[in-house]
Amino acid sequence: MAAASDQNVEFVRTGYGKNAVKVLVIRRKAGQHYIIELKADVELTLNSRKDYITGDNSDIIPTDTIKNTVHALAKIKGVKTIERFSLDICHHFLTSFNHVLKVKVHIEEAPWKRLEKNGVQHVHAFIHSPEAYHFCDVEQDLNGVPVVHSGVKNMTVLKTTQSGFEGFHKDRFTTLQEAKDRCFCTSVYARWRYNKTQDIDFDAAWKCVKETIIEKFAGPYDCGKFSPSVQKTLYETQVTVLDRVPEVDEIEMIMPNVHYITIDMTKMGLINKDEVLLALDNPSGNITGTVRRKQRAKL
Numbered sequence: 001m002a003a004a005s006d007q008n009v010e011f012v013r014t015g016y017g018k019n020a021v022k023v024l025v026i027r028r029k030a031g032q033h034y035i036i037e038l039k040a041d042v043e044l045t046l047n048s049r050k051d052y053i054t055g056d057n058s059d060i061i062p063t064d065t066i067k068n069t070v071h072a073l074a075k076i077k078g079v080k081t082i083e084r085f086s087l088d089i090c091h092h093f094l095t096s097f098n099h100v101l102k103v104k105v106h107i108e109e110a111p112w113k114r115l116e117k118n119g120v121q122h123v124h125a126f127i128h129s130p131e132a133y134h135f136c137d138v139e140q141d142l143n144g145v146p147v148v149h150s151g152v153k154n155m156t157v158l159k160t161t162q163s164g165f166e167g168f169h170k171d172r173f174t175t176l177q178e179a180k181d182r183c184f185c186t187s188v189y190a191r192w193r194y195n196k197t198q199d200i201d202f203d204a205a206w207k208c209v210k211e212t213i214i215e216k217f218a219g220p221y222d223c224g225k226f227s228p229s230v231q232k233t234l235y236e237t238q239v240t241v242l243d244r245v246p247e248v249d250e251i252e253m254i255m256p257n258v259h260y261i262t263i264d265m266t267k268m269g270l271i272n273k274d275e276v277l278l279a280l281d282n283p284s285g286n287i288t289g290t291v292r293r294k295q296r297a298k299l
Contacts, residue, residue: 006053011049011052014045014046014049014052015043015044015045015102015104016043016044016060016063017041017042017063017066017104018063018064018066020039020041021039021040021042021066021067021070021071022037022039022040023037023038023040023070023071023079024036024037025037025038025074025078025079032123035112035126036079036082036109036112037109037110037112038079038082038085038107038108038109038110039108039110040070040086040089040105040106041104041105041106041107042066042070042089042093042104042105043103043104043105044066044093045100045101045103045104046060046099046101047099047100047101048099059099061093061097061100069089069092069093070089073088073089073092081202082107082108082109082134082136082202083136083138083148083150083202084202085107086107086136086138086148087140087146087148087197089103089105089138090103090105090140091140094142100142101141102140102141102142103140104137104138104139105136105137105138105139106135106136106137107136108133108134108135109133109135111128111129111130111131111132111133111134112127112128113126113127113128114126130154131155132152132155132210133152133153133154133155134151134152134206135150135151135152136149136151136202137151137191145197146197147193148193148194148197149191149192149193149194150191150192150194150205150209151189151190151192152188152189152190152206152209152210152213153188153189153190154187154189155187155188155210156185156187156188156258157185157186157188157213157214157217157218158183158184158186158258159183159184159217159218159224160183161183161224162184162219162224162225162227163181163182163183163184163226163227164179164180164181164182164226164227164228165178165179165182165228165229166178166179166228183277184227184257185257185258185259186230186255186257186258187255187256187258188213188253188254189253189254189255190209190213190237190251190252190253191251191252192241192250192251192252193248193249193250193251194249195247195248196247205245205247208241209241209245209248212237212240212241212244213237215240216237216240217233217237230255230257230287231287231289233255234255234287234288234289235289235291237253238251238253238291239291242291242292242293249292250290250291250292250293251290251292252288252289252290253288253289254286254288255287255288256284256285256287257286257287258279258284259279259280259284259285260277260278260280261277261278261280262274262276262277262278263276263277263278
């Protein structure tokens with residue numbers, strides 16, 4: 001067998017880093033404690049590839065050092081938001097080492113919520129409330145402008161009516177019956193890109209997007225809102241987000257259709273009027289779309 005020749009190949013991309021770096025930060029102020037727990041993935045791209053080509057490790061910043069850096073920056077800089085902390089990580093590696101060309105950071109925030117009873121918040125106790133997960137992605141090149149994305153994932157919502165699916169295209173393989181009214185359940189994933197990194201309240205923007213998703217899915221609390229398709233609900237949500245959050249330029253959403261079917265009980269002599277349903281693990285429909293602001297024409 002002929003030996004491989006590096007003259008016939010070229011690098012497409014390289015990178016290395018440390019994944020799942022966990023840290024809990026506690027801030028104590030006026031007798032009350034504030035927490036933020038995160039899990040970070042950090043990837044570096046260096047300006048040389050001699051570690052790949054010759055096994056020369058002299059430029060490699062050990063991944064253990066990357067882990068330690070995340071911990072140290074949490075102490076030195078603090079963590080106000082996961083987006084701002086990701087920017088701090090990028091800035092550190094791009095300014096502390098002259099051979100780092102690019103930094104990518106992905107952070108997920110643990111969904112801790114302060115305990116509350118009768119309107120009184122506990123001063124230092126929290127409960128894990130995973131109704132939705134907050135994450136972000138930040139990338140920055142050497143001498144470049146950082147690109148910041150935020151997102152929400154694993155936010156499962158369900159409504160028992162005010163959803164239908166009719167008028168779809170049919171061919172000889174179509175067996176699906178039209179539905180005037182059905183259960184609508186989905187696990188929402190949304191990821192959006194900001195057009196700025198300064199003078200922005202990342203947490204407020206994230207909360208606004210999350211609340212908009214719920215609002216457009218559920219409708220008014222006393223009557224709901226009809227959804228003719230997942231696609232329509234998804235698109236209306238995206239348009240509303242861009243209208244409400246001017247710092248967002250583009251938003252991607254994925255809304256898989258988590259199916260519930262009415263169990264046929266006729267053989268048991270029972271009439272099931274959409275009261276007892278069965279959740280289907282698979283297959284499931286998957287609806288996605290990305291919407292952005294129209295680009296202004298260049299004069």
